[in-house]
Amino acid sequence: MSPLTATALIAEDEPLLAEGLRAELAALWPELRIVAMTSHGQAALEAALAQRPEILFLDIRMPGMSGLEAAQALAEDWPEDGRPFPLLVFVTAYDQYALKAFEQAALDYVLKPAQRERLAQTCARLQAALRQRAGSDAGGSAAAAVTQLRQLLAAPGVAQALGLPATAASPLRLLQVSVGNSIVMVPVDEVVYFEAADKYVRVLTAEREYLVRASLRELLPQLDGTRFWQVHRSLVVRAEAIARAERDEAGRLSLALRQRPERLGVSRMYAHLFKGL
Structure with missing residues (x-):
């Protein structure tokens, strides 16, 4: 498969935003094939394990399992059969403080609604990463994704910015x-x-x-x-x-x-x- 030809999954609970992202990707990267579109994290996890796409676009906040939790679960469940772990792109609506943490963890993000100029940068990064993988025997591992996700969650203030439950002041006894x-x-x-x-x-x-x-x-x-x-x-x-x-x-x-x-x-x-x- 050519590095410019790839498969992707979109997980977004708002249909209009999901369709808008799909349409923008089709215009920017015609060779990218969307193999699944899901509306919640559990469906994204199941579809990713079944379809094995090369790229995941995950909305952070979705009903039930969030995009971040789906990425963590996928890293836990990804089969150890040599297939590279998907490249992760989080679709967010957060401020620059939270987005800086994504950058430090080497995880790409797209602000919603997706803007073509910013999405074009993401597509270029993804294509470069796919080319690099094609030239390497190692590919991308679930372990590397785990490291990235841990770095993201450990960044100061990120849990609150991402809407994760705050730690109680006094532990439960x-x-x-x-x-x-x-x-x-x-x-x-x-x-x-x-x-x-x-x-x-x-x-x-x-x-x-x-x-x-x-x-x-x-x-x-x-x-x-x-x-x-x-x-x-x-x-x-x-x-x-x-x-x-x-x-x-x-x-x-x-x-x-x-x-x-x-x-x-x-x-x-x-x-x-x-x-x-």
Whole structure:
């Protein structure tokens, strides 16, 4: 495939903006084939894994899973079969402070509604990146995308600018959990791990399991980040409850727990948390 011929996916929940971006791309880059257009992050994730496009245009704010979360999930789930990870372009409506963070993380962005002059610069950058990939055996890796996304999320003030939940001033100490007709008080110190489960979060202690009607995204900012580590987009573990981290022959990390028999997988996004001294 010629470097100037490529495939792309557009994820945008506003139909007029999605169609406007598609039309501008068609004018600027006729050889670019749009293989899917989706209106929310989960659909973008599923379409990207099925279609394997070379470029993703992701709106940051979409219903359910955001564009940023979809990119993180894709980096976690991208198959290790040698196919290069897609080039990421975020479609945003944010101020220059937030956009500077995208630039520092080497992630391209387009302000919406898309302006042809700025979009032309993005197309030129994408074409240059595709040419570079074509001349390299390495291609683009999911690990490199993970590094970029971590740099973006770590930039000061970016979480607030991107509309992510703010960290609570005082960490949560007690969970009030409905069990039948009772409200059970569960000390957070007794929780071994939290796991996202559809519209609930499973709360696992050494001996019990509870369901909390909340999302992991809502719960995570209320936890002490020094004690509760996110190890996968659906898992948060109390650090003291981890007995050891083990790497298999394929390089995948899993966690053995002190008080539970389960083994928990660690995604690429969070493997950097486990480095021997």
